[in-house]
Amino acid sequence: METLQVKAAVTPEECVVTRTLAFVGSRWTPLVIWHLLDGPRRYGDLRRLLPGISPKTLADRLHALEEQGLTTRTVYPEKPPRVEYALTPRGRALGEILDSVARWAEEDERAGARAAT
Amino acid sequence: METLQVKAAVTPEECVVTRTLAFVGSRWTPLVIWHLLDGPRRYGDLRRLLPGISPKTLADRLHALEEQGLTTRTVYPEKPPRVEYALTPRGRALGEILDSVARWAEEDERAGARAAT
C-alpha cells in the first residue's frame, strides 16, 4: 500500500482533497448535510431550517449533492406533491467527517477563549 | 455534555463547520497544508512545490493560515533573508482531518471505477 494519491497532486484540480473541500465548503452545503443527518427532509423543510437561503441556492446544493451520490431524491406522486431528500451511506460518512471538523473547530474556540482570559 | 454547537446554527456565518470548510476549502489551501506536513518550508519552496500559484495567493494563504493559528512564520535574519513556515499542532491536527477526507474521497473513486466496469 503506497502513500495516499493526494501526495502526488500538484495542482488543486488534481487533488481530491481540494476538490472535495471546495465542494463541501460551498456556502450552505454543510448545513444542508447536517440537517439531513436527522433524517429525510422535504424541500420546504430545508428552506424553513435554513432561513435566508434562496430557492435557487437550495436547489443548486441539492442537485450537486445528488450528483455526487451523497443524497437521494424521492418523489411521492401525491397531491400536493412531496419530495424527500435523504443522505446516502456515503453522505452519512461525510457527515462523520463534518463532525470531526466540528470537534476540531471547537477545540480552537475553547483554546481561544482560554487565551483571551 | 450537550450536542455539538453546530446543531444549533442556522446560518452559514454561525456554523463553525461552514466557516472552517470555507476557509480550508479555498483554492490551494489543502495543498499548502499538505506540503507543510512534510516539515517547515520556505516561501520559495512552496512556490516551487505548487506550480501555478501566484505570489499573491500564496501570501494570502500563508497569512490566513497564520492568523488562524495553523502555521507559524519564522524569519531568520540572514543574507539573503530566509523565512520558514511550519504547521502548529493545530495545523497538524487539521492535517489528520484532510487525511480522512482523502480516504473518504478515494473510496468514492474506487466505487465509481467499479460501477463503471
Added chain:
DNA sequence: CGGAATCCCGGTAGATACTG
C-alpha cells in the same frame, strides 16, 4: 529572496419573479 500593491476577470450565489 520574500513578499506588497494594483488591476481585473469569471464564477458563485443572492434577489426576484414565475411555473408544473
Added chain:
DNA sequence: CAGTATCTACCGGGATTCCG
C-alpha cells in the same frame, strides 16, 4: 409544494509590477 428562469453583484483568485 417544489422548484425553474433571469439577472445582477460581489469577491476570490490570477497576472503583473514593483519594493525592502
